[in-house]
Amino acid sequence: MATPREVQLRIKSVKNISQVTRALQAVSASKVRKAMQAMINTRPYATKAWQVLKHIAGQPGHETLHPLLTSRSEINDVLIVLVTGDRGLSGAYNTNIVRFTLQHFNNYHVPVRYVTVGRKGRDLMFRRRQEIVAEFSNLPAAPTFTDVSAIGRVAVDDYLEGQSDEVYLVYTDFVNMVRQDPVIKKLLPLEVETGEGRVEDFIKAERGPAAAYIYEPGQTEILDEIVPRFTALQVYQAILESLASEHAARMVAMKNATDSASALADALQLEYNKARQQSITSEMLDIAGGAEALTSV
Numbered sequence: 321m322a323t324p325r326e327v328q329l330r331i332k333s334v335k336n337i338s339q340v341t342r343a344l345q346a347v348s349a350s351k352v353r354k355a356m357q358a359m360i361n362t363r364p365y366a367t368k369a370w371q372v373l374k375h376i377a378g379q380p381g382h383e384t385l386h387p388l389l390t391s392r393s394e395i396n397d398v399l400i401v402l403v404t405g406d407r408g409l410s411g412a413y414n415t416n417i418v419r420f421t422l423q424h425f426n427n428y429h430v431p432v433r434y435v436t437v438g439r440k441g442r443d444l445m446f447r448r449r450q451e452i453v454a455e456f457s458n459l460p461a462a463p464t465f466t467d468v469s470a471i472g473r474v475a476v477d478d479y480l481e482g483q484s485d486e487v488y489l490v491y492t493d494f495v496n497m498v499r500q501d502p503v504i505k506k507l508l509p510l511e512v513e514t515g516e517g518r519v520e521d522f523i524k525a526e527r528g529p530a531a532a533y534i535y536e537p538g539q540t541e542i543l544d545e546i547v548p549r550f551t552a553l554q555v556y557q558a559i560l561e562s563l564a565s566e567h568a569a570r571m572v573a574m575k576n577a578t579d580s581a582s583a584l585a586d587a588l589q590l591e592y593n594k595a596r597q598q599s600i601t602s603e604m605l606d607i608a609g610g611a612e613a614l615t616s617v
Contacts, residue, residue, distance in 0.1 A: 324599060327592040331585055338581035344409065345574035351461070352497070352567035358462060359494065359560040366557055369550050386543040388476065388551065391509050392485040399453070399484035400425060400434045401475055401507065403491035403558055404441030405566040406457055411573035413492065413500070413566055414440040420502040421490045422448065433484070435474055437559065453478070463563075465556050472552025479508045491558035492565040498572060500565035507554060510547065 322330075402421055404414045418441060425432045434450055436442040439457040446452060454474050460467055475487045487508035493501045 322591070322595065324592055324595045327588055327595055331588045331592060334581050334585045334588060338578050338585065341574045341577040341581060345571055345578060348567045348571035348574060352564055352571055354462065355560065355564035355567050356494070359557070359564050362553075362557050362560060366553055369546065369553060385540065386547050387480055388508055388547045389510055389543075395430055395485045397484045398425070398428060398430055398432045399475060399478050399487045400432060401471065401487065401489045401555060401558075402434055402436050402438075402441050402445065403489070403562045404436070404438035404444075405562070406439045406459070408440065409573060410566050410570035411576075413569035414438070414444065417441070417490065417492050417502050418444045421504075424504060425488075430485075435471065437468075437471060438562075459559070463556075463559060465553070468556045468559050469552045471559075472548070472555040475507060475555070476548050476551055484508075489554060489558055491562045494561045494564040494568065497568050500569060503558075505554070505558070507551060510551070 400421065402417070404417055408414070432451070433453045434445055436445055436452055436455045437457075437459070442452065442455045442457060456468075456471055478484050479487050486506065489505045489507045491503055491505075493503045495501055
């Protein structure tokens with residue numbers, strides 16, 4: 321059995337850890353609010369961009385309008401853009417998204433290559449001997465569209481050069497503070513008729529006949545500009561969703577760690593009280609035994 325001093329040192333150590341986890345919980349709570357606000361701020365632009373792209377690419381013969389709208393007849397290679405975090409202490413957030421990705425693509429019928437966003441995903445995929453063609457880590461705490469546009473450019477260039485026939489985006493969709501769902505989204509070729517992205521969720525149902533637009537200088541020029549930009553915008557929004565999910569997962573993990581530390585400190589305090597009581601009882605018995613011995617002499 322541990323001595324009272326040893327138990328007291330353990331109690332002090334546990335309380336110090338609980339102070340750290342409580343501070344991390346407060347920091348994550350502040351960051352998740354900022355991440356949610358940044359995520360919400362992108363929705364109006366993403367919605368309008370999607371509406372324009374949907375209208376243009378919904379025209380007859382849309383597959384010939386732009387290479388990024390053209391589906392390949394034969395799929396020989398797939399590129400995955402995997403979004404994870406740069407830091408740990410977020411529970412099973414990073415592990416879950418990597419496991420989810422490998423469950424879908426580990427035994428895929430064609431070769432799969434990865435572009436990792438986040439140091440944790442890069443390290444986990446590297447340990448599992450997956451082919452990583454590019455990696456992006458140490459992004460700013462509040463990334464802008466310019467900070468992540470290179471990620472979308474890598475995916476677009478890889479598809480246009482014919483190195484990949486499909487590009488998928490895997491990230492964690494922020495639902496609420498306690499629920500974050502992993503999502504696989506087809507990034508290229510763009511499927512505007514049946515897409516299932518989060519952007520579409522915010523588009524209101526159209527009322528009345530569809531509007532007729534006149535585009536200047538023309539559809540081709542607009543597609544050359546908007547399609548690559550919207551592809552990068554989907555990556556940007558996915559990163560914002562993942563950031564909010566990561567901070568929420570870290571906040572919940574740190575709250576659980578703080579509660580566990582408090583419960584452990586209470587249990588150790590009880591153990592310390594018992595050990596201290598046993599020590600006092602033993603000392604009193606020794607004193608009583610010595611007094612009894614003196615009186616019997």
